[in-house]
Every structure is written in C-alpha cells, then in structure tokens.
Amino acid sequence: MGDLARVGLVVVSHSSALAWAAVGLAQEMLHGAPVRIEVAAGLDEHTLGTDALAIHRALLDADTGAGVVVLMDLGSAILSTELALDLLDDEARAAVTLCAAPIVEGLVVAVVAAAGGASREVVAAEATAALAGKQAHLGGVGDSPDDASGASDGATAASDGATAASDGASAASDGASAEVVGRFVVANPHGLHARPAARLVQEAGAFDAVVTLRNLTTGAGPVPARSLSRVATLGAQKGHDIEVVATGPDARCALDHLLALADRAFDEDLAGHAPQGGGAPPLAGPVRASGPMPASPGIGIGLAWVAASAPVVAARTTTDDPAADRAGLAAAIGRVTEAIRAVRADTARDLGEQDAAIFDAHLQLLADDDLLGDADHRIGSGEGAPSAWAAAVARVEAAFAALSDPYLQARAADVRAVGDQVLADLLGVERSLSGATGVLVATDLTPADVAGLDPVRVAAVVLAHGSPTAHCAILARAKGIPVVVGAGAAVLDVAAGTLMAVDGTAGEVVVDPSAEEVAHFRTLADAFDAARTRALQRADRPALTSDGTTVLVGANLGSLADAVTAASSGADLAGLVRTEFLFLGRQHAPDVDEQEASYLALAEAIGGRRLTLRTLDVGGDKPLGYVPMPVEANPFLGLRGLRLSLARPGLLADQLLAVVRTAHRTPVSVMFPMVSVVPELLEARRLLGEAIERDGRGRPSGLEVGIMVEVPAAALKAAAFAPFVDFFSIGTNDLTQYTMAAERGSGDVAVLGDPYDPGVLRLIGCVGDAAGAAMVGVCGELAADPAAVPLLIGLGVHELSMSPLAIPQVKDAVRGVDRVAARDLARRALTLDGPLAVRALLAEGR
Numbered sequence: 100m101g102d103l104a105r106v107g108l109v110v111v112s113h114s115s116a117l118a119w120a121a122v123g124l125a126q127e128m129l130h131g132a133p134v135r136i137e138v139a140a141g142l143d144e145h146t147l148g149t150d151a152l153a154i155h156r157a158l159l160d161a162d163t164g165a166g167v168v169v170l171m172d173l174g175s176a177i178l179s180t181e182l183a184l185d186l187l188d189d190e191a192r193a194a195v196t197l198c199a200a201p202i203v204e205g206l207v208v209a210v211v212a213a214a215g216g217a218s219r220e221v222v223a224a225e226a227t228a229a230l231a232g233k234q235a236h237l238g239g240v241g242d243s244p245d246d247a248s249g250a251s252d253g254a255t256a257a258s259d260g261a262t263a264a265s266d267g268a269s270a271a272s273d274g275a276s277a278e279v280v281g282r283f284v285v286a287n288p289h290g291l292h293a294r295p296a297a298r299l300v301q302e303a304g305a306f307d308a309v310v311t312l313r314n315l316t317t318g319a320g321p322v323p324a325r326s327l328s329r330v331a332t333l334g335a336q337k338g339h340d341i342e343v344v345a346t347g348p349d350a351r352c353a354l355d356h357l358l359a360l361a362d363r364a365f366d367e368d369l370a371g372h373a374p375q376g377g378g379a380p381p382l383a384g385p386v387r388a389s390g391p392m393p394a395s396p397g398i399g400i401g402l403a404w405v406a407a408s409a410p411v412v413a414a415r416t417t418t419d420d421p422a423a424d425r426a427g428l429a430a431a432i433g434r435v436t437e438a439i440r441a442v443r444a445d446t447a448r449d450l451g452e453q454d455a456a457i458f459d460a461h462l463q464l465l466a467d468d469d470l471l472g473d474a475d476h477r478i479g480s481g482e483g484a485p486s487a488w489a490a491a492v493a494r495v496e497a498a499f500a501a502l503s504d505p506y507l508q509a510r511a512a513d514v515r516a517v518g519d520q521v522l523a524d525l526l527g528v529e530r531s532l533s534g535a536t537g538v539l540v541a542t543d544l545t546p547a548d549v550a551g552l553d554p555v556r557v558a559a560v561v562l563a564h565g566s567p568t569a570h571c572a573i574l575a576r577a578k579g580i581p582v583v584v585g586a587g588a589a590v591l592d593v594a595a596g597t598l599m600a601v602d603g604t605a606g607e608v609v610v611d612p613s614a615e616e617v618a619h620f621r622t623l624a625d626a627f628d629a630a631r632t633r634a635l636q637r638a639d640r641p642a643l644t645s646d647g648t649t650v651l652v653g654a655n656l657g658s659l660a661d662a663v664t665a666a667s668s669g670a671d672l673a674g675l676v677r678t679e680f681l682f683l684g685r686q687h688a689p690d691v692d693e694q695e696a697s698y699l700a701l702a703e704a705i706g707g708r709r710l711t712l713r714t715l716d717v718g719g720d721k722p723l724g725y726v727p728m729p730v731e732a733n734p735f736l737g738l739r740g741l742r743l744s745l746a747r748p749g750l751l752a753d754q755l756l757a758v759v760r761t762a763h764r765t766p767v768s769v770m771f772p773m774v775s776v777v778p779e780l781l782e783a784r785r786l787l788g789e790a791i792e793r794d795g796r797g798r799p800s801g802l803e804v805g806i807m808v809e810v811p812a813a814a815l816k817a818a819a820f821a822p823f824v825d826f827f828s829i830g831t832n833d834l835t836q837y838t839m840a841a842e843r844g845s846g847d848v849a850v851l852g853d854p855y856d857p858g859v860l861r862l863i864g865c866v867g868d869a870a871g872a873a874m875v876g877v878c879g880e881l882a883a884d885p886a887a888v889p890l891l892i893g894l895g896v897h898e899l900s901m902s903p904l905a906i907p908q909v910k911d912a913v914r915g916v917d918r919v920a921a922r923d924l925a926r927r928a929l930t931l932d933g934p935l936a937v938r939a940l941l942a943e944g945r
C-alpha cells in the first residue's frame with residue numbers, strides 16, 4: 100500500500116513539548132512505512148493553549164487521501180478541534196474522526212495501525228482500546244511486580260513492571276497467550292553494543308508482545324527487550340547464547356522477526372565498517388576521522404577538551420508538587436530528544452546511516468522505561484525532578500560501568516552525556532565553553548560559542564558536524580582558530596586529555612598521533628606560520644598575478660576596530676562596509692551627521708582607502724525595532740535589503756545624503772544590496788540623484804555605484820544591470836543559500852550550502868562574462884579562502900574582499916595565479932558534479 104493511502108493523524112494538545120514528545124515516541128514504531136502526523140499544540144513553543152486555526156491547518160495537511168484521526172488531550176483542546184471542524188467544508192469534515200483515546204498510548208497504537216494500512220475507523224478503534232492492557236494489568240496490581248521483570252530491587256522492579264505492561268498492552272487485554280521461545284548466538288564483533296542493542300529494542304517495541312532476553316552464557320537476565328539500559332546489562336558479547344521469550348498476540352511474529360534480525364547481526368556492517376560513535380571500541384593508536392572538511396586554515400596540536408565532558412551537578416531536592424516536577428522533566432526530555440534527532444539527521448545526511456545509528460541509542464535511553472520509571476518513582480516519593488533524574492541516570496550508568504567487558508564499561512559515558520544534556524536543560528544551565536583549551540571537540544558550535552573562545556588558549560576546533568560556510572566557521576576564521584568540520588560522530592568519543600593534531604587547511608584530524616606524526620604536524624605548523632609571516636611582511640604591496648594583472652584585495656568592515664585591523668593587514672580598500680552597525684541595537688535611526696562622521700572615521704582608520712558603503716541591509720535575520728516590518732512566513736524571501744529601503748525611502752534618503760557628503764572628502768562607492776530587478780536599481784539611482792541635489796555641491800568625482808549580486812536572477816541578468824553600474828560585488832554567502840535553497844543557519848541543510856557547488860560557480864561566471872566594463876568583485880566568505888583564488892580569478896573576478904586577517908594570505912595566493920591556467924581551471928570546475936569534486940580539482944594544483 101502506498102504512503103498516500105494511509106490514514107493521517109493529528110495531535111491536539113495544550114503543550115507543544117508534550118505533543119512532540121508523544122509524536123517522537125510514536126515515530127519509534129515506524130519502520131519504512133511513514134505516516135503523516137501533524138501537531139497543533141500550544142499557542143507557541145512555550146505558551147499553553149490551543150488554536151482552532153492551527154488545528155484547521157493541521158487537519159488539511161494530514162489528509163493524504165485516507166482521512167484523518169484526531170487525538171486530543173483535554174478541555175478546550177476538544178472544543179477548539181470541534182471549531183476547526185466547522186471551518187472545513189462538508190467533504191473534508193466527513194473524512195475526520197475525533198478519537199477519545201489518550202494521546203500517548205493512543206498515538207503509539209494509532210501509528211502502528213495506520214502504518215499497516217488500516218482504515219480510519221479501525222485506527223480510531225485501536226487507539227481507543229489502547230488503555231485496555233494497562234487497565235487489565237493494574238487490576239491485578241497486588242501481584243508481585245518482580246514477576247514481570249526479574250528485577251532485583253524495588254524501584255527497578257516497578258519500572259520493569261511498567262515496561263512489561265507497555266510492551267504487552269494488547270496481550271494483557273487478550274487474556275493468556277502462548278509463550279514462544281527461541282535462541283540466537285551474538286555475531287557482532289563487539290556484542291550487543293549501543294547500535295545493535297538500540298535496533299533490537301526498537302524492533303521489539305513494534306510488536307504487540309512482551310519480549311524478554313536472557314544471556315544463557317553468563318546467566319544474566321531475564322530483562323525486558325524494550326529497555327535499552329536493561330539489555331545492556333546482559334553483557335552480551337560475540338558468541339554468547341541469548342534466549343528470547345515472547346508472549347502476547349504477536350509473540351510468534353516478534354520472535355521470528357528478532358531471530359532473523361539477529362541472524363543478520365542487526366544489520367551492522369561487520370566486514371566493511373567498524374562501529375563508530377557510541378558504538379566504537381576505545382580509540383587506540385592513530386585514528387583518522389573520516390569525511391572531515393577544512394573550515395578555517397591553520398595547524399593546531401593540543402589535548403582534547405570535549406565540550407560534553409563537563410558534568411552537570413544537581414543537589415538533592417524535594418518536591419511538594421510531583422505532577423509539576425514530572426511535567427518539567429517530561430518537557431526537558433522532549434526538548435533534548437528533538438535536539439538529538441536534529442543531530443542524528445545531520446549525521447545521516449553528512450556521513451550516512453552507519454554513523455548516525457549511534458544516536459538511536461541515545462534516543463532509546465531517553466525513552467527507556469527502566470530509566471524513566473525509576474525517575475518517576477523517585478519523584479512520586481517526594482524527590483525533586485533534577486535530583487531524581489540524576490539519581491536514575493547514575494544507577495543506569497553504574498550498571499554499565501559494573502560490566503566486566505571494558506568496551507561496554509565505556510558506554511557509561513553515553514548514559515552520562517545524555518543524562519547531563521537533560522539535566523542541563525532541566526536546570527537551565529548554559530553549557531559554557533569559556534574554559535576551553537587545547538583542541539575543542541564538540542558536536543557543533545553556535546556563533547556565540549565561538550565568540551567566547553580565546554584563540555590563545557584554543558589551538559583548534561574539531562566538530563562532528565557543521566558546515567565550512569556556517570557563521571561559527573566564519574567567526575573562527577576571523578579569530579584565526581583552525582577548524583575542521585564534519586569529522587564524524589566518532590570524534591565525540593575521544594577521551595578528554597587525549598593528544599590531537601588538527602590541520603584546518605587540509606581538513607585532517609589525527610587522534611593520539613605518533614611521535615612522527617606530531618613532528619610532521621609541527622613542521623606543517625612552522626611552514627604555515629612562516630608563510631603567514633612572509634605574507635604579512637609584504638601585505639602592503641599590490642597583489643599581482645604572475646602575468647602582471649592587479650587584483651584588489653579588500654576588507655569587509657563592520658566596526659572601527661575592523662578598519663584598524665584592515666589597514667595593518669594590507670587592505671587595498673574596504674570592499675564592503677556593513678553600515679547596519681550604525682542602525683542596530685538602538686531606539687531610532689542615526690541622523691545624517693552621525694552617519695557622515697562614522698564613515699569618515701572609518702576612512703581615516705583605513706588610511707584614506709576607498710570605502711564601499713553598502714546601504715542598509717536589514718530584514719530577514721536582521722530586523723530593526725524602530726522600522727515596522729510585516730510578519731512574513733519566510734523573511735529571507737520577503738522585504739529585506741534594498742526592497743525594504745525603497746519601501747521606507749526616508750531612511751534611504753538620509754543614508755544616501757551621508758554617503759554623498761562623505762564622498763566629497765574620501766573615495767566612496769555606494770552599493771545596493773538584495774537587488775533582483777533593474778527597476779529597483781533605477782529607483783535607487785534616482786534617490787541618489789536627489790541626495791546629490793540636496794547636498795548642493797554636484798556629484799562627487801570619485802563616487803561609484805554598484806550592486807550586490809546575491810540573488811540568482813541578478814547573476815543571470817548581469818548584462819541588463821551592467822549599463823547602470825560601475826561594479827558588481829558578489830555576496831557568495833547569500834547567493835549560495837538562495838541558489839541551493841539551503842539556509843546556512845539551519846543545521847539540517849547547512850551542508851548543502853557549499854559555495855564550491857558548480858551551480859554557484861556558474862552564476863559567478865555569468866557575472867564575469869556579462870559585466871563588460873564594470874568591475875567584478877566577491878565579498879562573501881569564499882573570497883577569504885586562498886584555495887578559491889585561482890578559481891575566482893578564472894571566472895572573471897577582479898576584486899576580493901574578506902575578513903581583515905585573511906588579506907595577507909589571499910594576496911600571496913593571487914601572486915601565484917596564472918590567468919590563462921586559472922581560466923582553464925574554472926572551465927573544468929564548471930563541468931563537475933559537486934563541490935567535493937571541485938575541491939579535489941583545486942587540491943590537485945596545490
């Protein structure tokens with residue numbers, strides 16, 4: 100049955116966190132059969148409430164042809180849903196069934212039924228019956244809970260009893276079911292480590308059966324198959340004999356499926372791929388991470404400082420409101436679950452499913468009935484949520500640490516890392532990186548994280564994920580910190596204090612390098628430093644290609660301090676002045692006099708060199724509090740850049756007057772951002788003419804006019820713009836994200852936003868080919884990459900503008916370029932299939 104024939108589901112709840120946590124749990128039941136689940140929960144991410152219009156949209160989105168079943172929590176959720184139904188037409192309303200099932204149990208059952216192709220009526224009936232098993236089980240609550248789990252302590256037994264009830268809800272309601280028994284021998288080289296164990300737990304949970312496991316080789320168990328932490332305590336190694344016992348309606352199917360899965364070694368690639376991440380054996384000797392990418396040049400050697408290694412401590416507390424503490428813990432777990440899912444998606448996309456699978460173990464821990472049941476039991480006994488969670492995590496961590504196998508002992512760190520992540524969220528603790536030293540290892544970093552790093556103390560940064568064009572990489576380059584991104588999940592298992600060597604220029608990471616490798620990296624570092632010193636010594640000289648053509652190398656400025664650095668770094672001009680620094684973070688716009696004074700101060704700081712003043716570029720990710728802007732579904736495609744300035748002509752008129760005044764005192768180019776059609780440019784030029792008239796001194800002799808090329812349409816129509824401009828300046832950051840439809844601040848798609856993609860390069864070449872007499876420059880981050888210099892020159896670029904610290908080395912790179920060879924290089928690059936091939940082509944020439 101195709102995906103479009105499945106019943107869709109809508110979850111209506113007062114709490115966004117609660118709804119998404121329930122959806123996350125339910126989605127664990129899906130195996131290759133996607134079910135459309137829409138959520139209409141909360142008035143926003145943090146505010147409780149329900150919204151009939153949001154429910155109305157969810158109902159429409161969820162229906163793919165087989166109708167919709169709606170699960171609601173309570174009170175106004177039902178009333179709001181009924182109102183949303185009234186907003187539908189008769190046909191759409193007839194395809195919706197409101198279901199009285201509880202959200203958590205009902206959604207889990209509904210997802211399984213819908214995935215199997217059940218009708219809307221059957222899905223709703225199955226969901227409504229989801230409580231039957233729990234009711235039947237609790238009806239016999241006086242029986243010993245130990246019988247359900249085989250646990251040896253009270254808290255664990257209660258937790259395992261809940262696990263068994265959850266596992267066999269339908270089985271309990273169905274009365275006595277036959278027990279089936281099977282055995283398998285563990286084939287995985289590292290036993291049932293995190294990845295295969297997580298796969299086993301996930302698959303066992305998809306059946307209406309109670310499944311337990313016993314290690315016949317060691318005598319450990321039985322343990323419930325739906326608890327990752329309990330499965331780990333089996334200590335199942337390669338060659339161990341494991342007994343599987345299943346009861347319930349799906350017992351035979353569950354047993355056959357799990358035995359077949361075990362026969363396939365839980366789909367782990369035994370021959371060609373050693374486990375990595377949380378499933379990796381302890382790193383020993385030189386281990387090279389796979390798939391890393393250079394993001395900031397330089398060499399760093401130092402001891403690993405792992406961002407996740409700093410523990411979060413919770414003091415023992417009590418609670419007078421267990422319900423509130425339980426809700427708080429559930430919300431924290433929900434947020435962390437979503438964060439880990441995002442990381443998993445990044446890993447699967449960047450590195451493949453094999454590396455991503457370790458995060459399944461982390462997600463299973465967050466849904467582990469043993470762990471959650473223990474925390475819940477402690478809260479019910481009066482302990483506060485933070486200390487209850489910490490104690491429950493510590494118990495599971497200790498269970499791992501007590502195992503005899505060193506490899507499984509090391510998995511205790513995974514439990515601690517996930518536990519700390521939830522605890523930090525619960526306590527509102529910011530995981531500060533201010534104390535980072537040596538080689539900082541992290542999953543990813545935010546710009547704020549990088550902004551707080553001390554380049555004197557941090558030798559390098561290695562990220563498991565990330566993109567070379569992300570803002571954090573841009574900031575790291577500005578700080579001169581070597582960075583490698585996309586190093587893979589395995590790097591997160593590096594023990595704190597382990598020696599690491601990092602080459603941010605080539606994208607190489609070596610863990611625990613040998614003495615010879617350390618010597619090699621030190622040689623590279625010396626050569627890098629020497630090259631940087633030589634480049635700095637001649638940074639004030641013109642950058643001439645080997646055939647004598649001058650390429651201007653300028654600086655991107657956003658402050659007076661940037662201008663001072665640019666002057667000392669040999670900038671030929673300010674290729675981009677982000678004038679927003681004058682407008683942001685204040686209650687009103689600067690007047691003409693303040694703007695003129697600021698521009699003249701920049702000119703003085705950079706030694707009277709030409710200033711390229713970009714007019715106000717706000718909107719999208721840079722709103723102004725004092726400029727009313729419409730609420731837009733996608734502000735990056737809305738009123739921003741020149742579009743906004745033309746809609747608020749008073750702001751632009753004052754800025755252009757300040758530009759004209761400045762241009763009478765120092766060389767100035769005015770540059771209009773986010774231009775997509777010629778009439779926008781003509782209107783901006785008309786306003787510039789009015790500013791010249793207001794000034795009354797005529798057109799300044801050195802004033803030049805240009806546009807930023809950030810939109811593919813502008814690049815493709817460069818010939819139409821050429822008669823009206825003195826220059827084009829290509830903003831490769833925005834041009835890349837608009838070309839690739841990949842917002843560079845989004846972790847889910849950042850890797851797609853690679854400026855080396857031949858599609859982006861072809862647009863740069865379009866501008867170079869059509870510019871005529873107009874100068875062509877690049878002011879995006881691609882200009883700061885020395886490796887890109889011959890490629891850009893070959894595409895027809897005459898000016899490069901970048902972070903001031905990158906100027907000396909880029910100038911040196913220009914001096915090594917032969918323009919004929921560069922044009923041939925560019926021609927070949929445009930025929931390639933992707934950015935990796937382009938990077939490989941450039942590497943051949945180095």
